[in-house]
Amino acid sequence: xxxxxxxxxxxxxxxxxxxxxxxxxxxxxxxxxxxxxxxxxxxxxxxxxxxxxxxxxxxxxxxxxxxxxxxxxxxxxxxxxxxxxxxxxxxxxxxxxxxxxxxxxxxxxxxxxxxxxxxxxxxxxxxxxxxxxxxxxxxxxxxxxxxxxxxxxxxxxxxxxxxxxxxxxxxxxxxxxxxxxxxxxxxxxxxxxxxxxxxxxxxxxxxxxxxxxxxxxxxxxxxxxxxxxxxxxxxxxxxxxxxxxx
Amino acid sequence: xxxxxxxxxxxxxxxxxxxxxxxxxxxxxxxxxxxxxxxxxxxxxxxxxxxxxxxxxxxxxxxxxxxxxxxxxxxxxxxxxxxxxxxxxxxxxxxxxxxxxxxxxxxxxxxxxxxxxxxxxxxxxxxxxxxxxxxxxxxxxxxxxxxxxxxxxxxxxxxxxxxxxxxxxxxxxxxxxxxxxxxxxxxxxxxxxxxxxxxxxxxxxxxxxxxxxxxxxxxxxxxxxxxxxxxxxxxxxxxxxxxxxxxxxxxxxxxx
Numbered sequence: 001x002x003x004x005x006x007x008x009x010x011x012x013x014x015x016x017x018x019x020x021x022x023x024x025x026x027x028x029x030x031x032x033x034x035x036x037x038x039x040x041x042x043x044x045x046x047x048x049x050x051x052x053x054x055x056x057x058x059x060x061x062x063x064x065x066x067x068x069x070x071x072x073x074x075x076x077x078x079x080x081x082x083x084x085x086x087x088x089x090x091x092x093x094x095x096x097x098x099x100x101x102x103x104x105x106x107x108x109x110x111x112x113x114x115x116x117x118x119x120x121x122x123x124x125x126x127x128x129x130x131x132x133x134x135x136x137x138x139x140x141x142x143x144x145x146x147x148x149x150x151x152x153x154x155x156x157x158x159x160x161x162x163x164x165x166x167x168x169x170x171x172x173x174x175x176x177x178x179x180x181x182x183x184x185x186x187x188x189x190x191x192x193x194x195x196x197x198x199x200x201x202x203x204x205x206x207x208x209x210x211x212x213x214x215x216x217x218x219x220x221x222x223x224x225x226x227x228x229x230x231x232x233x234x235x236x237x238x239x240x241x242x243x244x245x246x
Numbered sequence: 247x248x249x250x251x252x253x254x255x256x257x258x259x260x261x262x263x264x265x266x267x268x269x270x271x272x273x274x275x276x277x278x279x280x281x282x283x284x285x286x287x288x289x290x291x292x293x294x295x296x297x298x299x300x301x302x303x304x305x306x307x308x309x310x311x312x313x314x315x316x317x318x319x320x321x322x323x324x325x326x327x328x329x330x331x332x333x334x335x336x337x338x339x340x341x342x343x344x345x346x347x348x349x350x351x352x353x354x355x356x357x358x359x360x361x362x363x364x365x366x367x368x369x370x371x372x373x374x375x376x377x378x379x380x381x382x383x384x385x386x387x388x389x390x391x392x393x394x395x396x397x398x399x400x401x402x403x404x405x406x407x408x409x410x411x412x413x414x415x416x417x418x419x420x421x422x423x424x425x426x427x428x429x430x431x432x433x434x435x436x437x438x439x440x441x442x443x444x445x446x447x448x449x450x451x452x453x454x455x456x457x458x459x460x461x462x463x464x465x466x467x468x469x470x471x472x473x474x475x476x477x478x479x480x481x482x483x484x485x486x487x488x489x490x491x492x493x494x495x496x497x498x499x500x501x502x
Binding site for chain 1: 317318320321324325328333335336337338339
């Protein structure tokens with residue numbers, strides 16, 4: 001289970017199709033970004049969010065664990081005539097100091113590690129932004145998920161937002177002690193089905209608030225949708241935006 | 247730790263790969279000239295290391311794509327370009343897996359980065375270089391000059407890293423052995439830092455000018471020019487380096 005994110009199938013990581021511009025506009029607005037300002041997209045995957053932000057005139061640096069994905073992001077930017085900086089790296093080893101106007105951690109890419117490491121990652125995000133800068137973290141909304149807990153879900157990859165028509169079976173278990181969702185993602189295609197474990201700590205809004213505070217950020221806003229509607233218990237997701245004190 | 251074997255380049259110390267300081271502009275101008283490149287044309291620098299050659303070429307207005315096995319070096323290259331306000335494309339990849347077709351005006355393989363693999367794989371790498379350039383495009387390879395090195399073969403050398411072009415004053419002990427059967431130089435580079443010994447093994451196929459000519463031909467390149475230094479001086483058996491330039495024919499063969 002440890003280090004599951006190293007062996008997770010590539011197709012699970014990447015959302016299909018470009019990011020809708022209204023999502024990018026929401027991110028830019030929520031982070032108070034102006035044209036030409038610098039944003040760190042981590043983990044950036046193949047640059048889906050990065051491209052959408054760059055098209056709005058934001059200067060993007062992306063960091064991702066998988067060189068295959070940073071390569072794709074590089075090519076994607078090249079093809080689109082955009083410039084950005086994509087680096088291979090582990091978010092637990094980020095070492096920026098007051099370089100960015102904002103950090104964006106989009107699409108359920110937080111909570112992969114132990115509690116201490118998750119806090120440390122958030123501290124690194126806080127350290128990476130300048131005083132007055134902002135950090136955005138996106139997760140599925142724990143309160144919604146636990147109320148409508150689906151133990152087994154079968155769909156095509158495409159129906160789950162990914163690319164491809166293989167059948168994806170997700171089996172979930174809530175670990176109340178660790179407050180983690182522990183899942184097994186199984187791909188059914190030709191040949192033997194392949195299973196991939198995953199585990200994520202999910203935070204309530206109150207826990208996010210406490211976590212952000214411990215990382216030196218004050219929660220500025222909580223949103224509940226991709227486009228920035230206010231957060232409620234029935235929101236599908238939680239988007240927490242924190243600000244580093246001036 | 248010394249690891250002998252075919253994957254030695256995965257284990258060689260970072261400090262041995264990278265030359266210290268920027269590439270002198272006259273070397274980059276030579277490369278651009280030898281490859282007949284014009285401003286804005288696309289060049290593939292492989293392996294690009296931390297972008298030393300790439301940066302010098304980009305400064306001359308070339309559109310650079312760099313490919314390198316080590317993501318650490320690719321990261322450095324990107325930061326270097328960023329700092330210099332230049333843009334380029336850097337990818338993590340193995341030169342044995344290059345898969346470009348007719349995309350570049352030229353391929354540059356600079357500073358002893360050819361001959362790491364077995365003979366069949368080395369040829370395959372060169373074929374991939376050929377495939378990556380457009381018809382009429384060029385491929386450049388630079389290596390130590392085998393004829394000179396073998397004539398003045400140094401079995402053992404103890405020098406500060408600085409003296410072999412790398413960064414730092416740490417002493418490196420270089421032991422060379424020529425393997426006549428495989429025509430490879432096999433070396434051990436040992437760093438002695440505060441009494442801690444750290445040995446690295448490496449092995450490279452060296453080619454005579456005639457062997458390069460044959461190799462280029464087999465890879466589908468016309469042998470165009472031979473130089474003897476990083477500045478493009480004429481080749482002689484006493485030259486410090488060998489720089490080979492080949493050209494992909496303008497017209498594709500009709501034999502397929």
